Amino acid sequence: MRLDSVRELKQSLPAQLNKAFAVRAAAGRTTSLAVASAASLQREAPSYFLGVSARGKKNYRLAVRLQDRALQKSDLVDQIAVRAKGEVDVRYVGRIRARATPWYRSKQRPLLIGSSTGFLASGFIMAGTLGCFVRSGSSSALYILSNNHVLADENRYPKGGSIIQSGGLDGGSPTADRVAKLTRFVRLDPAETNLVDCAIAKLNSAIQADLRKLRGIGTLAGQRSDDLEVGDVVHKVGRTTGVRHGRVTAFELDGVAVEYDIGIVSFDDQIEIEGSGTRSFSDAGDSGSLIVDDQMRAAALLFAGGDHGGSNGKGLTYANPIAAVLKALKVKLA
């Protein structure tokens, strides 16, 4: 068939078919239109869509895509085939749904490590990752730990400013999804050597948290006491790439020059990680993820990365040693 013939058929067919088949679909209906019966009627109605497919360069056919198996040997499809003079490409494709949002980009109550979070940005929306939960001094109050650039907008967010879960980029509501308030952060300073990109936000009293679960990895088992070494296997769960596994490629890395909105910020004593297999260890939005070692002990806080390098060519990820983060914020793991 010529392309314009297929297009014309595609345009005119639905109206003709609807006339022929709507009557039958309605005929089975006996009672009034309650919500449930309306839904079941919808299921009974013919469910298909039309398009154009091609076999070779100029041989076009009418594409018929069925969302209901019962239609495969139906009068509807026969009628379509007749009108298209047999030049049809009929396939059952089933129901098509929008791809489900993964849990780490969704609202989580109790709050979960690895889920989407962030400050309330004005004029744009953002999301980073909830790293873990910490306590300050002898108080039992709980705080979210993540990066300065996730909770404090690179020094620019006011203390007491609201933190939402999920982050605005993931549909978190500026009112209903407030879970914490920015408490303190370590300043990022483009003019000095930095050690950490971190901040804490105090949980609102009504918000519950699952303190140790890293969904898809295991249960957090405290803090690693010795430094990470080259070759150590590590894991993280974060807002963008979910669970990823990796391997330490370098440590005590100085002069790590990281691009921020406020300029290039240089970090000393950082850890470098490559992803396992054919994947990267992280991507944009995974900032703030807690990195654990092979024994589920907290080892580092993810904050930066690039798209080049690593033995699989998928880029390298940079992280602050967790001991430096906890020390700088004067907090302990909850």
Added chain:
Amino acid sequence: MPISLEQARAAKESAKALLADLPGVVGVGITKVGEDYALKVNLRAPLPAGKAVPERIGDVPVRVEVVGRITKRG
């Protein structure tokens, strides 16, 4: 005798001074090459012709990698 962590740490300090004039160095750290501790020098882009990172600093091997731009992951 494999290169020790202490030797690599000492070499890192001299490397930082040595590399200060090179463009696009975005990190100098410690890695391993076989049993030896070694230096890792990360570059944003390949060095221009005529510029190079030494293959060893003292006895300590140096591994150079082009890692591209490093950005916050937020």
